[in-house]
Amino acid sequence: xxxxxxxxxxxxxxxxxxxxxxxxxxxxxxxxxxxxxxxxxxxxxxxxxxxxxxxxxxxxxxxxxxxxxxxxxxxxxxxxxxxxxxxxxxxxxxxxxxxxxxxxxxxxxxxxxxxxxxxxxxxxxxxxxxxxxxxxxxxxxxxxxxxxxxxxxxxxxxxxxxxxxxxxxxxxxxxxxxxxxxxxxxxxxxxxxxxxxxxxxxxxxxxxxxxxxxxxxxxxxxxxxxxx
Amino acid sequence: xxxxxxxxxxxxxxxxxxxxxxxxxxxxxxxxxxxxxxxxxxxxxxxxxxxxxxxxxxxxxxxxxxxxxxxxxxxxxxxxxxxxxxxxxxxxxxxxxxxxxxxxxxxxxxxxxxxxxxxxxxxxxxxxxxxxxxxxxxxxxxxxxxxxxxxxxxxxxxxxxxxxxxxxxxxxxxxxxxxxxxxxxxxxxxxxxxxxxxxxxxxxxxxxxxxxxxxxxxxxxxxxxxxxxxxxxxxxxxxxxxxxxxxxxxxxxxxxxxxxxxxxxxxxxxxxxxxxxxxxxx
Ligand SMILES: Cc1cc2nc3c(=O)[nH]c(=O)nc-3n(C[C@H](O)[C@H](O)[C@H](O)COP(=O)(O)OP(=O)(O)OC[C@H]3O[C@@H](n4cnc5c(N)ncnc54)[C@H](O)[C@@H]3O)c2cc1C
Ligand SMILES: Cc1cc2nc3c(=O)[nH]c(=O)nc-3n(C[C@H](O)[C@H](O)[C@H](O)COP(=O)(O)O)c2cc1C
Ligand code: FES
Numbered sequence: 001x002x003x004x005x006x007x008x009x010x011x012x013x014x015x016x017x018x019x020x021x022x023x024x025x026x027x028x029x030x031x032x033x034x035x036x037x038x039x040x041x042x043x044x045x046x047x048x049x050x051x052x053x054x055x056x057x058x059x060x061x062x063x064x065x066x067x068x069x070x071x072x073x074x075x076x077x078x079x080x081x082x083x084x085x086x087x088x089x090x091x092x093x094x095x096x097x098x099x100x101x102x103x104x105x106x107x108x109x110x111x112x113x114x115x116x117x118x119x120x121x122x123x124x125x126x127x128x129x130x131x132x133x134x135x136x137x138x139x140x141x142x143x144x145x146x147x148x149x150x151x152x153x154x155x156x157x158x159x160x161x162x163x164x165x166x167x168x169x170x171x172x173x174x175x176x177x178x179x180x181x182x183x184x185x186x187x188x189x190x191x192x193x194x195x196x197x198x199x200x201x202x203x204x205x206x207x208x209x210x211x212x213x214x215x216x217x218x219x220x221x222x223x224x225x226x227x228x
Numbered sequence: 229x230x231x232x233x234x235x236x237x238x239x240x241x242x243x244x245x246x247x248x249x250x251x252x253x254x255x256x257x258x259x260x261x262x263x264x265x266x267x268x269x270x271x272x273x274x275x276x277x278x279x280x281x282x283x284x285x286x287x288x289x290x291x292x293x294x295x296x297x298x299x300x301x302x303x304x305x306x307x308x309x310x311x312x313x314x315x316x317x318x319x320x321x322x323x324x325x326x327x328x329x330x331x332x333x334x335x336x337x338x339x340x341x342x343x344x345x346x347x348x349x350x351x352x353x354x355x356x357x358x359x360x361x362x363x364x365x366x367x368x369x370x371x372x373x374x375x376x377x378x379x380x381x382x383x384x385x386x387x388x389x390x391x392x393x394x395x396x397x398x399x400x401x402x403x404x405x406x407x408x409x410x411x412x413x414x415x416x417x418x419x420x421x422x423x424x425x426x427x428x429x430x431x432x433x434x435x436x437x438x439x440x441x442x443x444x445x446x447x448x449x450x451x452x453x454x455x456x457x458x459x460x461x462x463x464x465x466x467x468x469x470x471x472x473x474x475x476x477x478x479x480x481x482x483x484x485x486x487x488x489x490x491x492x493x494x495x496x497x498x499x500x501x502x503x504x505x506x507x508x509x510x
Contacts, residue, residue: 048421199277205281
């Protein structure tokens with residue numbers, strides 16, 4: 001069902017600033033974009049290990065990643081300029097189930113990264129109408145990225161996104177761990193995209209272990225999207 | 229031949245990567261199941277990575293019941309890495325694995341920096357395992373041991389058939405934001421490029437005192453790295469950390485190694501093994 005991951009050297013097409021984030025657009029080559037919520041391992045130039053990134057958008061013939069430059073790896077990736085190239089491996093892991101009745105996208109901060117692609121995929125299943133979304137950000141500057149997600153209601157701290165979630169919808173969420181914990185408590189049955197440090201992304205290193213059903217399991221294999 | 233370093237590949241989640249190796253080595257299996265250490269378990273540094281996975285594995289019984297049949301079905305040459313906390317524990321696992329014809333050899337992990345040191349000496353463990361199995365035994369030694377050549381001699385005398393050199397060496401990373409250790413257990417095993425000179429020294433010193441075959445590993449990223457381990461005295465090469473960034477590394481390194489061998493006037497790895505020990509040409 002999901003296409004096999006593929007490793008390929010792709011070329012940067014554009015490097016756009018969106019608030020504090022970078023939208024990095026690359027050629028797609030033979031790489032399959034996969035399902036929204038799946039991820040790719042991106043080479044971080046000059047670093048030992050690649051970095052996991054959600055696919056944000058799938059412009060024709062391109063892949064686009066929304067990246068928060070928080071440390072050496074993400075900063076090295078965000079510094080890539082058009083014409084420069086990097087290795088990508090993917091798609092990896094399990095994405096969102098899209099066969100839901102009444103989807104609501106919930107995102108916090110850089111966690112909105114997979115939601116533009118998710119919104120498009122859900123719209124395609126629903127005669128072109130994108131699902132509603134609620135997005136939370138730390139500042140108005142960060143909230144500039146909300147423009148990537150159609151049909152979105154936006155809040156800025158100290159208002160939290162959980163205050164905007166109506167009852168009874170099928171939540172697909174990605175964001176920082178405290179947000180996901182709050183969504184899990186509030187919305188049983190939601191689909192949550194988690195994060196963990198990852199060295200390989202394909203089950204080789206056991207570095208990404210998180211507690212799932214009381215056991216330590218590899219998030220890159222069991223997730224990153226897990227049922228609440 | 230080119231192998232994976234134990235704990236750096238799961239043939240069941242990446243069968244194509246494993247198939248590109250000459251032989252697959254499992255993650256270390258211990259007598260009892262281990263969930264491993266709590267997260268955070270990995271950290272990157274500019275010169276390598278740190279891990280404190282803590283030998284996460286299903287335990288020998290579950291491994292024999294579930295994993296080994298699945299691995300055997302892949303049709304790969306297969307080594308099993310064995311760990312434990314006493315010579316008896318190692319020997320008991322070896323005895324169980326002895327019954328499996330699919331298992332070509334056993335690697336004894338005598339050197340994991342993320343668990344308490346086995347109380348007994350490496351040689352005592354090898355001797356106990358030797359009595360428990362007829363399969364070839366590869367002793368994996370720690371570079372933290374200053375007298376690694378002495379250990380090599382001791383495990384050879386105790387019945388080891390080969391040496392696996394080297395395991396990781398203890399390291400620590402401090403988080404730039406919190407100023408606390410990144411890893412939950414503070415320290416972890418350093419692997420990757422920083423390990424290469426340490427691996428070369430270990431292989432070189434062990435080759436001086438022992439003619440056992442050696443799987444050299446530590447920081448191999450290119451065919452040249454593999455060639456240098458052969459030159460120092462290795463007969464085989466394993467790739468670990470490199471697999472995380474490049475699952476295509478086995479095929480790439482094999483091709484690069486062939487070019488490097490030919491550039492140096494050799495046709496096979498065996499011819500290049502140990503050449504660094506020859507007197508310098510005038
Ligand atoms: C499946 C998956 C998908 C991801 N998708 C995206 C994405 O689309 N866009 C994106 O920008 N990031 C994404 N991430 C997170 C991204 O991979 C990490 O931020 C990155 O690996 C950090 O590397 P670094 O070297 O820049 O920083 P590091 O040196 O690893 O971290 C720098 C500092 O930030 C802290 N830190 C680490 N991770 C985070 C985090 N997520 N948030 C806040 N602080 C953190 C560390 O503790 C450290 O103090 C994803 C992660 C996973 C597991
Ligand atoms: C994530 C990780 C897990 C490891 N797990 C094991 C293990 O279970 N048993 C073992 O003998 N060595 C283990 N090692 C050590 C490697 O087998 C190898 O000795 C070491 O990483 C050096 O090689 P490299 O620099 O190519 O990675 C592990 C290394 C890493 C990075
Ligand atoms: S990231 Fe390596 S096993 Fe999940």
